Amino acid sequence: METIVRMSKKEDLPQLKALMLEYIVDFYRSPKPDDQKLDDLIAVLLQREQGLQFVAEKDGVLKGFATLYFTYSTTRADKITVMNDLYVAEDSRGTDMASGLFQACKKYTGDNRYAAMLWETAEDNHRAQRFYEKMGGHKGDFLTYSI
Template identity: 30%
Template sequence: MRIVQATLEHLDLLTPLFVRYREFYGERPFPDSSRKFLETRLKRDESVIYLALPDDGDDKLLGFCQLYPSYSSLSLKRVWILNDIFVAEDARRQLVADRLLQTAKKMAKQTQAVRMRVATSRDNEVAQKVYESIGFVEDEQFKNYVLPISSE
Protein backbone atom coordinates (compact mmCIF):
# COMPACT_ATOMS: atom_id res chain seq x y z
CA MET A 1 0.00 0.00 0.00
CA ARG A 2 1.03 3.59 -0.47
CA ILE A 3 0.00 6.74 1.35
CA VAL A 4 -0.62 9.93 -0.64
CA GLN A 5 -1.85 13.37 0.31
CA ALA A 6 -5.32 14.03 -1.08
CA THR A 7 -5.97 16.67 -3.72
CA LEU A 8 -9.16 17.85 -5.35
CA GLU A 9 -8.67 15.11 -7.96
CA HIS A 10 -9.30 12.50 -5.23
CA LEU A 11 -12.77 13.76 -4.25
CA ASP A 12 -14.69 11.09 -6.20
CA LEU A 13 -12.62 8.37 -4.54
CA LEU A 14 -12.67 9.90 -1.05
CA THR A 15 -16.29 10.96 -0.71
CA PRO A 16 -17.94 7.49 -0.53
CA LEU A 17 -15.57 6.33 2.23
CA PHE A 18 -16.00 9.63 4.08
CA VAL A 19 -19.77 9.07 3.94
CA ARG A 20 -19.33 5.56 5.39
CA TYR A 21 -17.17 7.04 8.15
CA ARG A 22 -19.95 9.50 9.03
CA GLU A 23 -22.48 6.67 9.06
CA PHE A 24 -20.20 4.62 11.33
CA TYR A 25 -20.59 7.38 13.92
CA GLY A 26 -24.37 7.52 13.49
CA GLU A 27 -24.61 10.49 11.15
CA ARG A 28 -26.85 10.64 8.11
CA PRO A 29 -24.91 10.18 4.86
CA PHE A 30 -25.47 13.48 3.00
CA PRO A 31 -23.10 12.57 0.11
CA ASP A 32 -23.41 15.93 -1.69
CA SER A 33 -22.80 17.94 1.49
CA SER A 34 -19.96 15.59 2.46
CA ARG A 35 -18.26 16.10 -0.89
CA LYS A 36 -18.68 19.88 -0.65
CA PHE A 37 -17.26 19.82 2.90
CA LEU A 38 -14.16 17.94 1.76
CA GLU A 39 -13.78 20.11 -1.33
CA THR A 40 -13.89 23.27 0.79
CA ARG A 41 -11.29 21.95 3.24
CA LEU A 42 -8.93 21.09 0.38
CA LYS A 43 -9.48 24.30 -1.60
CA ARG A 44 -8.83 26.45 1.46
CA ASP A 45 -5.92 24.34 2.72
CA GLU A 46 -7.82 23.96 5.99
CA SER A 47 -6.93 20.32 6.48
CA VAL A 48 -4.46 17.66 5.43
CA ILE A 49 -5.98 14.42 4.21
CA TYR A 50 -3.94 11.27 3.67
CA LEU A 51 -5.21 8.40 1.56
CA ALA A 52 -4.17 4.76 1.70
CA LEU A 53 -4.18 3.26 -1.77
CA PRO A 54 -3.23 -0.20 -2.98
CA ASP A 55 0.15 -0.49 -4.68
CA ASP A 56 -1.45 -1.60 -7.92
CA GLY A 57 -3.91 1.20 -8.65
CA ASP A 58 -5.69 4.44 -7.90
CA ASP A 59 -9.27 3.23 -8.21
CA LYS A 60 -9.77 1.87 -4.68
CA LEU A 61 -9.40 3.63 -1.35
CA LEU A 62 -8.29 1.51 1.61
CA GLY A 63 -8.60 4.26 4.20
CA PHE A 64 -8.06 7.92 4.98
CA CYS A 65 -7.24 10.30 7.79
CA GLN A 66 -7.87 14.02 8.07
CA LEU A 67 -5.93 16.40 10.27
CA TYR A 68 -6.67 19.99 11.17
CA PRO A 69 -4.04 22.50 12.27
CA SER A 70 -4.30 24.19 15.64
CA TYR A 71 -1.88 25.91 17.97
CA SER A 72 -0.83 25.72 21.59
CA SER A 73 -0.50 29.07 23.33
CA LEU A 74 1.28 27.41 26.23
CA SER A 75 4.01 25.82 24.13
CA LEU A 76 3.91 28.46 21.37
CA LYS A 77 3.82 25.70 18.76
CA ARG A 78 1.59 23.99 16.24
CA VAL A 79 -0.73 21.15 17.21
CA TRP A 80 -2.35 18.76 14.75
CA ILE A 81 -5.83 17.45 15.48
CA LEU A 82 -6.39 14.02 14.00
CA ASN A 83 -10.10 14.51 13.51
CA ASP A 84 -11.03 11.66 11.18
CA ILE A 85 -9.60 8.25 10.42
CA PHE A 86 -11.40 5.38 8.77
CA VAL A 87 -10.46 2.12 7.07
CA ALA A 88 -12.67 0.42 4.50
CA GLU A 89 -14.30 -2.72 5.86
CA ASP A 90 -12.51 -5.00 3.39
CA ALA A 91 -9.11 -3.44 4.20
CA ARG A 92 -9.17 -3.87 7.95
CA ARG A 93 -6.46 -5.88 9.71
CA GLN A 94 -3.97 -4.89 7.00
CA LEU A 95 -2.27 -2.16 9.08
CA VAL A 96 -3.90 0.61 7.03
CA ALA A 97 -4.61 2.74 10.11
CA ASP A 98 -1.05 2.22 11.33
CA ARG A 99 0.41 3.43 8.03
CA LEU A 100 -1.89 6.46 7.96
CA LEU A 101 -1.01 7.34 11.56
CA GLN A 102 2.72 6.94 10.95
CA THR A 103 2.45 9.28 7.96
CA ALA A 104 0.51 11.81 10.04
CA LYS A 105 3.09 11.55 12.81
CA LYS A 106 5.91 12.17 10.31
CA MET A 107 4.11 15.24 8.95
CA ALA A 108 3.60 16.55 12.50
CA LYS A 109 7.33 16.22 13.16
CA GLN A 110 8.19 17.91 9.85
CA THR A 111 5.97 20.87 10.74
CA GLN A 112 7.59 21.08 14.20
CA ALA A 113 4.31 20.42 15.98
CA VAL A 114 4.41 19.91 19.72
CA ARG A 115 1.77 17.16 19.58
CA MET A 116 -1.07 15.46 17.76
CA ARG A 117 -4.45 15.13 19.41
CA VAL A 118 -7.10 12.51 18.74
CA ALA A 119 -10.43 11.58 20.27
CA THR A 120 -12.61 8.55 19.72
CA SER A 121 -15.76 7.17 21.22
CA ARG A 122 -15.29 5.58 24.64
CA ASP A 123 -16.40 2.18 23.35
CA ASN A 124 -14.12 2.10 20.27
CA GLU A 125 -11.49 -0.12 21.86
CA VAL A 126 -9.97 -1.11 18.52
CA ALA A 127 -9.15 2.51 17.71
CA GLN A 128 -7.84 3.12 21.21
CA LYS A 129 -5.41 0.20 20.89
CA VAL A 130 -4.20 1.42 17.51
CA TYR A 131 -3.58 4.93 18.87
CA GLU A 132 -1.74 3.60 21.89
CA SER A 133 0.37 1.30 19.71
CA ILE A 134 1.96 4.26 17.94
CA GLY A 135 2.50 6.30 21.09
CA PHE A 136 -0.67 8.24 21.86
CA VAL A 137 -1.27 8.50 25.60
CA GLU A 138 -4.37 9.53 27.46
CA ASP A 139 -4.07 13.16 28.56
CA GLU A 140 -3.79 13.31 32.33
CA GLN A 141 -3.22 17.05 32.54
CA PHE A 142 -6.40 18.27 30.84
CA LYS A 143 -9.97 17.08 30.89
CA ASN A 144 -11.79 17.70 27.62
CA TYR A 145 -15.20 19.33 27.49
CA VAL A 146 -17.54 19.98 24.60
CA LEU A 147 -19.95 22.90 24.27
CA PRO A 148 -22.67 21.98 21.78
CA ILE A 149 -23.75 24.97 19.69
CA SER A 150 -27.30 24.55 18.48
CA SER A 151 -28.40 25.73 15.07
CA GLU A 152 -31.60 27.26 16.45
Protein backbone atom coordinates in the same frame (compact mmCIF):
# COMPACT_ATOMS: atom_id res chain seq x y z
CA MET B 1 0.21 -4.75 -4.81
CA GLU B 2 1.14 -2.92 -1.62
CA THR B 3 -0.73 -0.10 0.06
CA ILE B 4 0.19 3.44 -0.94
CA VAL B 5 -0.36 6.19 1.62
CA ARG B 6 -0.28 9.68 0.13
CA MET B 7 -1.89 13.10 0.34
CA SER B 8 -5.29 13.31 -1.27
CA LYS B 9 -5.69 14.95 -4.67
CA LYS B 10 -8.59 16.36 -6.66
CA GLU B 11 -9.00 13.15 -8.65
CA ASP B 12 -9.77 11.29 -5.40
CA LEU B 13 -13.00 13.23 -4.84
CA PRO B 14 -15.56 10.52 -5.78
CA GLN B 15 -13.85 7.71 -3.85
CA LEU B 16 -12.88 9.93 -0.92
CA LYS B 17 -16.39 11.31 -0.61
CA ALA B 18 -17.83 7.77 -0.60
CA LEU B 19 -15.37 6.72 2.13
CA MET B 20 -16.16 9.80 4.20
CA LEU B 21 -19.89 9.08 3.94
CA GLU B 22 -19.28 5.47 4.99
CA TYR B 23 -17.34 6.79 8.00
CA ILE B 24 -19.91 9.43 8.94
CA VAL B 25 -23.16 7.54 8.29
CA ASP B 26 -22.34 3.85 8.62
CA PHE B 27 -19.55 3.82 11.20
CA TYR B 28 -20.55 6.75 13.46
CA ARG B 29 -24.29 6.58 12.65
CA SER B 30 -24.40 10.35 12.17
CA PRO B 31 -26.81 12.07 9.78
CA LYS B 32 -25.70 12.28 6.15
CA PRO B 33 -24.26 15.75 5.59
CA ASP B 34 -25.37 17.93 2.71
CA ASP B 35 -23.46 16.94 -0.45
CA GLN B 36 -22.30 20.51 -1.11
CA LYS B 37 -20.98 20.88 2.45
CA LEU B 38 -18.96 17.68 2.14
CA ASP B 39 -17.64 18.77 -1.27
CA ASP B 40 -16.68 22.16 0.22
CA LEU B 41 -14.87 20.50 3.12
CA ILE B 42 -12.86 18.28 0.79
CA ALA B 43 -12.03 21.34 -1.34
CA VAL B 44 -10.74 23.21 1.73
CA LEU B 45 -8.58 20.23 2.70
CA LEU B 46 -7.18 19.98 -0.83
CA GLN B 47 -5.86 23.55 -0.42
CA ARG B 48 -3.75 22.30 2.54
CA GLU B 49 -3.95 25.61 4.39
CA GLN B 50 -6.35 24.75 7.23
CA GLY B 51 -5.82 21.02 7.11
CA LEU B 52 -5.24 18.11 4.76
CA GLN B 53 -6.07 14.49 4.16
CA PHE B 54 -3.98 11.41 3.61
CA VAL B 55 -5.47 8.44 1.78
CA ALA B 56 -4.59 4.74 1.74
CA GLU B 57 -4.84 3.25 -1.73
CA LYS B 58 -4.60 -0.36 -2.84
CA ASP B 59 -4.84 -1.39 -6.49
CA GLY B 60 -6.23 2.04 -7.41
CA VAL B 61 -9.01 1.88 -4.80
CA LEU B 62 -9.10 4.18 -1.77
CA LYS B 63 -9.55 2.10 1.38
CA GLY B 64 -8.89 4.65 4.12
CA PHE B 65 -8.24 8.25 5.01
CA ALA B 66 -6.93 10.41 7.82
CA THR B 67 -7.68 14.11 8.30
CA LEU B 68 -5.33 16.57 9.96
CA TYR B 69 -6.47 20.06 10.94
CA PHE B 70 -4.04 22.84 11.81
CA THR B 71 -4.61 24.95 14.92
CA TYR B 72 -2.83 26.32 17.98
CA SER B 73 -2.47 25.34 21.59
CA THR B 74 -2.50 28.14 24.14
CA THR B 75 -0.85 26.00 26.80
CA ARG B 76 1.95 25.08 24.41
CA ALA B 77 2.07 28.58 22.87
CA ASP B 78 2.65 26.81 19.58
CA LYS B 79 0.95 25.34 16.55
CA ILE B 80 -0.44 21.78 16.68
CA THR B 81 -2.25 19.32 14.43
CA VAL B 82 -5.48 17.59 15.30
CA MET B 83 -6.02 14.21 13.68
CA ASN B 84 -9.78 14.49 13.49
CA ASP B 85 -10.36 11.29 11.53
CA LEU B 86 -8.60 8.01 10.86
CA TYR B 87 -10.78 5.55 9.00
CA VAL B 88 -10.13 2.28 7.18
CA ALA B 89 -12.87 0.42 5.31
CA GLU B 90 -14.03 -2.71 7.09
CA ASP B 91 -12.58 -5.07 4.47
CA SER B 92 -9.12 -3.59 5.01
CA ARG B 93 -8.97 -3.41 8.80
CA GLY B 94 -6.20 -5.43 10.40
CA THR B 95 -3.83 -4.53 7.56
CA ASP B 96 -1.05 -1.95 7.60
CA MET B 97 -3.36 0.82 6.35
CA ALA B 98 -4.26 2.35 9.71
CA SER B 99 -0.65 2.43 10.86
CA GLY B 100 0.42 3.87 7.48
CA LEU B 101 -2.13 6.66 7.75
CA PHE B 102 -1.22 7.34 11.38
CA GLN B 103 2.50 7.44 10.60
CA ALA B 104 1.89 9.82 7.66
CA CYS B 105 0.06 12.21 10.02
CA LYS B 106 2.76 11.89 12.66
CA LYS B 107 5.54 12.47 10.10
CA TYR B 108 3.79 15.50 8.63
CA THR B 109 3.37 16.93 12.12
CA GLY B 110 7.07 16.50 12.91
CA ASP B 111 8.40 17.52 9.50
CA ASN B 112 6.41 20.75 9.64
CA ARG B 113 7.48 21.61 13.17
CA TYR B 114 4.13 21.32 14.89
CA ALA B 115 4.47 21.01 18.67
CA ALA B 116 2.11 18.03 18.96
CA MET B 117 -0.53 15.92 17.26
CA LEU B 118 -3.74 15.42 19.20
CA TRP B 119 -6.71 13.15 18.48
CA GLU B 120 -9.71 11.64 20.16
CA THR B 121 -11.79 8.52 19.75
CA ALA B 122 -15.09 7.31 21.13
CA GLU B 123 -14.96 6.05 24.70
CA ASP B 124 -16.39 2.70 23.62
CA ASN B 125 -14.08 2.27 20.59
CA HIS B 126 -11.70 -0.11 22.34
CA ARG B 127 -10.17 -1.38 19.10
CA ALA B 128 -9.07 2.16 18.20
CA GLN B 129 -7.77 2.74 21.73
CA ARG B 130 -5.59 -0.38 21.53
CA PHE B 131 -4.33 0.76 18.13
CA TYR B 132 -3.43 4.25 19.39
CA GLU B 133 -1.63 2.81 22.40
CA LYS B 134 0.30 0.51 20.05
CA MET B 135 1.26 3.60 18.01
CA GLY B 136 2.75 5.17 21.15
CA GLY B 137 -0.18 7.40 22.04
CA HIS B 138 -1.43 7.89 25.58
CA LYS B 139 -4.69 9.11 27.04
CA GLY B 140 -4.69 12.76 27.94
CA ASP B 141 -5.94 14.38 31.10
CA PHE B 142 -8.80 16.28 29.46
CA LEU B 143 -12.41 15.31 28.82
CA THR B 144 -14.08 16.35 25.57
CA TYR B 145 -17.39 18.18 25.64
CA SER B 146 -19.61 19.34 22.79
CA ILE B 147 -22.71 21.47 22.40
